[in-house]
Amino acid sequence: MSKKIVLITGTNSGFGWLTAHSVAALGHRVYATMRDTQGRNADKAQALAAVANVTVLDVTLTDEQSVKQAVNTILAKEGAIEVLVNNAGYSMTGVAESFTTADVQTTFDINVYAPGDSSSRCSPPCATRPKD
Secondary structure, eight states, X not given: XXXXXXXXXXXXXXXXXXXXXXXXXXXXXXXXXXXXXXXXTHHHHHHHHTSTTEEEEEOOTTOHHHHHHHHHHHHHHHSOOOEEEOOOOOXXXXXXXXXXXXXXXXXXXXXXXXXXXXXXXXXXXXXTSOOO
């Protein structure tokens, strides 16, 4: 199996964190994204960046320019993105009647619109790569 260029969103915890470690351990080149790598996620970003085959990128998935910049950075360095793992997600807990429109919009932005944006930005480079 050839080594792949892999972009994984939401790598600051949970499945994203585990997926980044597992995929990198298999020798694939991982670009791990998370928000706020200089602030609240600084320790997590540093720990993940210390893993062989992992590069951490600070990406806000609800900011189209942030996503575009990350994809362009990877393409400039690697020439391709072969695998996209849309892992990032957002959830709310509590009584539904207490959620504001902004709360619900944030959930949709991260869980529905952001994966679509990431996919549309990564699809052309993935589709044009020769298959193994």
